Amino acid sequence: MNSLAHDAMVLAGRTVGHWRAQPVPFLVTLLFPVLVVLMMGGLFGGAIAGSAGDYVPFVVPGVLALTMLFGLETTMAAITTDAARGVTDRFRSLPMHSGAVLAGRCLADLAASVAGLAAMTLAGFALGWRWSGGVDGVVAAYGLLLLLRFGLLWVGVYLGLKAPGPEAVAAIQILVWPVGFLSTVFLDPATMPSWLGAVAEWNPLSATADAVRELFGNPGVAGGSWPADHGQLLSVMWPILMVVVFAPLSAAAYRRSNR
């Protein structure tokens, strides 16, 4: 049997090959969050924060977290496409380490997310976003963002393995929007009806958005509720919970993927 690390690296290299062969979809994924910031900032920034400029320090960290949620569909699409085309079966007929396919997916998707965060960060800087926290805080903030991505990755793997076909990805592409809006990414939940605000505060996306705003030294939400005041704790707990629940489910679904 080959080593897990070797096979995972080879498979991650395969995804890098995809980016090279088809750079346009990859660039679109990379730049889409930037478009979201420009759209939200330009169109709603004035209404939300008084001016687009005042909205930028609030919305950029939020969209950094949202970028991690967008990664869910990348993961899911890759997994379902391979399953539907029979590529997964080819892998499973090879003497590979059984965890390699999923580990390779993790590596490639995390690499893509690092690129996505870099693109969004550069765009944020161009729009006047700055961090005022120390280096420790900035490093911790990016760590939390990638941790969220890591948690969502396993959700994506599981959904991808369970999806009836690549068409199901379209459903997730739509559903990330309500999840994104029903959070503190764009708005302070204090402006929402109280029950809706409570849902938004418990959203894992909100936990990470709140935590990184604090670590970057950017303006945050008004707070006052338990989840809003424990953003950092929740931003660690939510991804761990996702991994604990979905990694074993994914591993079991992968072993059983006997369609």
Add this chain to the structure above:
Amino acid sequence: METAIEARSVRKHYRGAERPALDGFDLRVAAGSVCALLGRNGAGKTTAVRILTTLLAMDDGTATVAGHDVRADGDGVRRAIGLVGQNAAVDEILGGRANLVLFGRLRGLSKAAARARAAELITRFGLDDAADRAVGTYSGGMRRRLDLAASLVLAPSVLFVDEPTTGLDPDARREVWGTVRRLVDDGVTVLLTTQYLEEAEELAGHVAMLRDGRVVLEGSPAELTSLVGDTRVEATFEPAAADVAGAAARVAEPYAVGPVAVSRSTVAVPVADAVAATRVCGAWAREGLEPHDVAVRRPTLDDVFMHVNRTVSEEAR
């Protein structure tokens, strides 16, 4: 003779399915031979391949491939086999060469060795012109060739080929057949599934007919066809007022090795061989009976297939 594949009483019942997909599936394939698993859609061919290639767990039974137990030593099986066809595919976005390098590396070759092997296979399978083009742009035949090449990166001792020519045009089909034949010359054991009787006759030394999840009949193509009867002369006559076909049947009677069948204007005469067939025609000519159309037919696997289906459904009754 050494056995490359052996399955005993394999059973698989998919959850929610009405009937088991495999129900007492037995098969033995000698090393270095080609066995065709022949059956209609839903007969259990793909399930059998998926179980033997460790993609699917069986409910009951035992199976070994290249000496490795499918259940206990899946990794040993995977090291010894190649899988092509319906359920094994290639990466559509990457080029053919990149695919072969990928599968080579996943089989444990170094980067340089995988590249060298990929170059060799690209040339051997006639894909030089398309080597660096995305596989998504390949024709069906080219894809299937790449698919075969991908399963040969490290020469397997047993190759599973699941419906390799489904959806291919006749030229591409012949190409795939040629490739499979060359592999057999190299000493690879091949288990082929197909719904095409012609394909089984072309490629396989041993044919196992699968129906409702079990092998109902097996043997060489010649053995199977001899089960359903002899060479026949089939002639069609003008449906005239007089019973020409009936007269032709009576004339043919002395040459027949079995009962002569008459249906309206057609006569079917079982004969011992082709020489006997020409005698039948000569006798008709002497009597002034002139057929529209004459054919000498050897029984085909199609006839066997119909025979099997008939027998099995009669038993079921």
